[in-house]
Amino acid sequence: MAEGGDVDWELSKENIQPLRRGRDISALRQALSQREEGPTSAINQQKQMFESELRTYDGDDPLSVWDRYIKWTEQTFPQGGKEGNLATLLERAVTRFTDEKMYHNDPRYVELWIKFAENCPEPLDTYRYMQAQGIGVRQASFYIAWSEEYENQGSYQKADHVYQEAFNNLAEPHDRLLQFHRALQARVSRQVFLKLENESSDEEPKQPERVSLADLKHRGKKKAIAPVNRTGTAIKNITRGLQSSGAPVLSNAANRQLVVFDENKAEAAGPSEATLESWLAPPPSKAKENEQKPGKWCDMKMPQKTKFGHSVMAPPPPKPTFQPFVEETDQPPTMTPCKINPAVNSVLSARKPSKEETPLKRLQEHHQQHKEAEAGKLQERSMYCKELLLSGATEFCFEELRAEHSFKKLAQGSQEEGGEGCHASAAAAAAAAAI
Amino acid sequence: MTSTLKGVTLKGSAELVADFFSFGINSILYQRGIYPPETFTKASHYDMSLHITTDAKLKNYLTNVVSQLKEWLFECTVQKLVLVITCLETNEVLERWQFDIECDKSAKESSAPREKSLKTIQDEIRSVIRQITATVTFLPLLETPCAFDLLVYTDKDLVVPEKWEESGPQIIDQSEEVRLRSFTTSIHKVDSMVAYKRTNSV
Numbered sequence: 001m002a003e004g005g006d007v008d009w010e011l012s013k014e015n016i017q018p019l020r021r022g023r024d025i026s027a028l029r030q031a032l033s034q035r036e037e038g039p040t041s042a043i044n045q046q047k048q049m050f051e052s053e054l055r056t057y058d059g060d061d062p063l064s065v066w067d068r069y070i071k072w073t074e075q076t077f078p079q080g081g082k083e084g085n086l087a088t089l090l091e092r093a094v095t096r097f098t099d100e101k102m103y104h105n106d107p108r109y110v111e112l113w114i115k116f117a118e119n120c121p122e123p124l125d126t127y128r129y130m131q132a133q134g135i136g137v138r139q140a141s142f143y144i145a146w147s148e149e150y151e152n153q154g155s156y157q158k159a160d161h162v163y164q165e166a167f168n169n170l171a172e173p174h175d176r177l178l179q180f181h182r183a184l185q186a187r188v189s190r191q192v193f194l195k196l197e198n199e200s201s202d203e204e205p206k207q208p209e210r211v212s213l214a215d216l217k218h219r220g221k222k223k224a225i226a227p228v229n230r231t232g233t234a235i236k237n238i239t240r241g242l243q244s245s246g247a248p249v250l251s252n253a254a255n256r257q258l259v260v261f262d263e264n265k266a267e268a269a270g271p272s273e274a275t276l277e278s279w280l281a282p283p284p285s286k287a288k289e290n291e292q293k294p295g296k297w298c299d300m301k302m303p304q305k306t307k308f309g310h311s312v313m314a315p316p317p318p319k320p321t322f323q324p325f326v327e328e329t330d331q332p333p334t335m336t337p338c339k340i341n342p343a344v345n346s347v348l349s350a351r352k353p354s355k356e357e358t359p360l361k362r363l364q365e366h367h368q369q370h371k372e373a374e375a376g377k378l379q380e381r382s383m384y385c386k387e388l389l390l391s392g393a394t395e396f397c398f399e400e401l402r403a404e405h406s407f408k409k410l411a412q413g414s415q416e417e418g419g420e421g422c423h424a425s426a427a428a429a430a431a432a433a434a435i
Numbered sequence: 436m437t438s439t440l441k442g443v444t445l446k447g448s449a450e451l452v453a454d455f456f457s458f459g460i461n462s463i464l465y466q467r468g469i470y471p472p473e474t475f476t477k478a479s480h481y482d483m484s485l486h487i488t489t490d491a492k493l494k495n496y497l498t499n500v501v502s503q504l505k506e507w508l509f510e511c512t513v514q515k516l517v518l519v520i521t522c523l524e525t526n527e528v529l530e531r532w533q534f535d536i537e538c539d540k541s542a543k544e545s546s547a548p549r550e551k552s553l554k555t556i557q558d559e560i561r562s563v564i565r566q567i568t569a570t571v572t573f574l575p576l577l578e579t580p581c582a583f584d585l586l587v588y589t590d591k592d593l594v595v596p597e598k599w600e601e602s603g604p605q606i607i608d609q610s611e612e613v614r615l616r617s618f619t620t621s622i623h624k625v626d627s628m629v630a631y632k633r634t635n636s637v
Contacts, residue, residue, distance in 0.1 A: 009569075009572065009573065010565075010566055010569050013569045013572045016572040016573065018571055018572055018573075018574075018576070019573075019575070020575065020576045020578075021575050021576075022573060022574050022575025022576070022611075022631060022632075023572070023573035024611065024633070025573060025611055025612075025613050028573055179524055179579060180578075180579075183579070183580060186580075190471070194473075
């Protein structure tokens with residue numbers, strides 16, 4: 001019996017992220033047993049293969065490479081996390097095909113979007129963005145994921161609304177949609193039922209009770225006499241002064257229902273939900289910190305360096321108003337010919353939220369650039385294949401790309417010429433040199 | 436029971452194995468969400484806390500099955516117990532938990548108890564149930580409401596009791612199979628395995 005393999009997954013069960021589709025057990029075992037690092041490991045080689053395929057693919061279904069790559073990543077990096085780079089991959093894949101109308105209702109593409117949304121801090125924003133862009137509006141899986149998100153957040157009415165929308169849009173497959181809609185209704189009704197049961201059990205001891213510190217309605221016209229019966233209607237309902245805790249008690253005592261704002265009812269009264277927000281870009285996939293993305297250099301300011309190697313911030317903050325404590329025996333450092341405030345170097349300021357580079361912003365820029373390019377007023381154009389170099393999770397250099405192309409030609413050459421291998425490789429080498 | 440005897444008799448072994456199935460099936464039903472979690476209550480057994488159903492109908496069904504199973508175990512005529520999880524709508528088999536039972540038939544002749552302490556057996560059973568719990572790490576999410584069915588493979592010449600009927604094997608095509616741990620009472624040996632629909636990736 002293969003006890004060894006079994007133990008492996010059981011020992012690291014906490015480090016395996018469950019997948020909706022389940023895991024391939026052989027891939028899981030392989031991933032758990034291969035812990036070797038370095039560029040020669042099988043995992044890295046396979047990753048490199050996917051990366052180069054992303055760049056050299058010239059068929060008419062570029063999404064398929066991304067789809068396979070992402071699925072492979074999911075299975076191969078069961079812990080998730082940074083090394084798999086799944087979040088980046090999803091973001092790239094999703095952005096890459098935003099403008100490709102032919103993929104908008106491709107189940108694979110919609111699946112990628114849903115995975116991307118689940119990685120975002122605000123999945124609902126992403127779903128709304130998808131709807132506005134028309135991505136997945138004919139796919140049942142999109143509505144199911146969206147509705148589940150609403151349900152998780154407790155807004156059942158909206159979850160139901162999503163299904164209505166799905167039926168209006170004739171999303172496919174219809175059976176699946178119906179099935180999930182029924183399941184949702186069953187869950188909601190069960191919950192309502194349970195709630196009702198709880199409430200009815202609460203209501204039993206609703207005998208009139210006297211309330212402490214409540215104002216009573218007085219009887220008599222000339223002389224105010226306190227009523228004998230001091231429950232229910234005998235209690236004044238006037239609230240005065242600061243009534244933060246008193247008010248609910250009073251209204252409770254008077255058996256009056258508190259008016260609770262119900263967003264679902266307000267929703268029904270207000271404008272219909274179908275109003276689409278104008279999204280410029282998908283919402284951010286996560287709140288990133290301390291990560292700088294490559295950007296323009298021309299309007300960057302390099303920090304000035306003094307001859308002592310300290311970098312000085314541009315506007316030095318004012319001197320501290322307090323006197324720093326200096327021990328009497330402490331000698332001032334002899335080497336301070338420049339008037340640099342030693343406090344300057346260590347001053348930290350809070351990061352300005354407006355300056356933060358979020359994926360949202362990046363995507364927005366990407367989108368706008370694209371639009372400008374279409375309008376023909378793009379002023380900058382990279383005269384090299386920037387897209388190819390930066391497309392996957394890692395960056396390629398020109399030589400790698402060139403090598404990929406020549407290898408491809410080599411393979412083609414040997415296929416065409418069959419047995420005359422020697423000749424073919426010579427021709428391919430010549431071709432490679434010609435690039 | 437057997438704990439005082441420091442050994443296992445055939446009757447005790449049948450009881451132990453039947454108990455294991457009762458708890459094992461309960462935990463599978465709970466872990467895989469076949470029944471709503473609020474219909475389960477916690478019970479402590481094998482030094483671990485397990486979830487036992489409170490649904491009267493289900494309880495009744497399981498007791499019936501387990502008591503019948505105990506009889507068969509005692510007679511050493513049972514070969515397999517299979518728990519099949521099917522989609523309620525499409526009747527497609529999604530998961531198949533198979534427990535292969537090997538009976539040592541020589542125990543029927545000699546009534547001498549076998550040397551194996553109850554504690555060791557319980558330890559083994561515990562690790563099997565733990566592993567059942569741990570399988571959520573790779574099993575696919577059951578997205579649709581599901582039903583379950585119990586199949587018992589017995590020797591051929593057995594008379595089918597009332598309330599039981601013959602059934603097909605309900606095999607999943609294109610399945611992924613994972614062997615789990617096994618335990619033995621030295622009379623009955625139980626191998627566990629779970630099969631699930633293969634993921635359509637890579």
